[in-house]
Amino acid sequence: MLVLALRALIALARPPFVWRREFVLQSIFIIRVTLLPIALSIAAWGFAGPGLQAGNFLVTFGTIDRAGGFMVVAIVREFGTFVTATVVAGVVGTTITAELGARKIRDELDALRVLGVDPITYMVAPRILALAMMMMALDVVALLFGVLGGYVASVGILGGTSGGFLVNFFANTTFLDLAASVIKVGIFGVLIGVICCYKGLNVKGGAEGVGRAVNEAVVGCLIAIFFVNLVYTQYFLAAFPDVGVFR
Known part of the structure; x- marks a missing residue:
């Protein structure tokens, strides 16, 4: 996977940038299939989780107006990024793995190489970049x-x-919170793209192998998201302790 990521990075940086059209197409696809699911799922979670459950706790102490500050921790730093990543992994990541896997078992990728077309440059690199940017x-x-x-x-x-x-929301929301949130999901996008493309390019066993690769890709993405989210958040709070002060 690391080698694949490095090859994709080299392909993105090397002129004449033939991946641009595929990048635009993939970006449109990602927005089209994930925008509504993400909006609905995170709105429902924000309503039920930090909204009602945490709000009921604050009502007990007569401090419901402090709920806005809690949204920074619940939505901006944690679950907003997590829900975005899981929805994209489940919707877009599976599509990428299945598409590349199907091309693999039909020998289309080998045919492209024979024609002098590098699948990494034309198919993998623009998908990874589109996932990172659109996320x-x-x-x-x-x-x-x-x-x-x-x-x-x-x-x-x-x-x-x-x-x-x-x-209370704006008193506890800083530029660092927003920047850290956006950068984190960008990292998630790279991870999802690399994992799903790798699984798709290395499918074995026909149609059954494609299904197995899709399952492995989703599990791998979720594990990576959990791990990076934990490490990233702890590092962020340690590096910028002021953002952890509830105002």
Whole structure:
């Protein structure tokens, strides 16, 4: 996988950049198939998780207006990025693995190499780049809908005030939080692209092998997302301890 990632990076940096058209097509595909699922899932989670459950806890102490600050931890730093990554891995990652796997078992990839077309340059590199770039954009959408879901629960259901929610949200939200969130999902995008492309390019055993590769790709992506999320967040909080202060 590391070798594949390095070869893709070299292909992206080498003129004449023949991967540009495929990058645009893949970017459109990613946005089209994941935008609505991400928006709905993170809005529902923001409403039910940090919105209702955490909000009920705050109501007990008469501090429901502090719910806005909790959204920074729940949505911006953690679950917004996690939900974005898992949805993309399940929808786009499986498609990439199945597509490349099908081409592999039909010997299409070997035929391309015979014709002088490098599958890494024309197929793998633009997919990895598209995943990284589009996941950054999708993360912003996820943050907006997640906070909106929490707002509806805190203000519309639990009786908080819009002013209190927004003041506490912006008081606890920093540029570092937003930048760290976007960079993290970009890393997730690279991991998903590399893992899924690797599994697709190394399919064995016919159609059954394609199904097995798709399953392995999803499991591998989830494990990588969990691990990187844990390490990245701990490093971020250690490097910038001020962002962990609840204001």
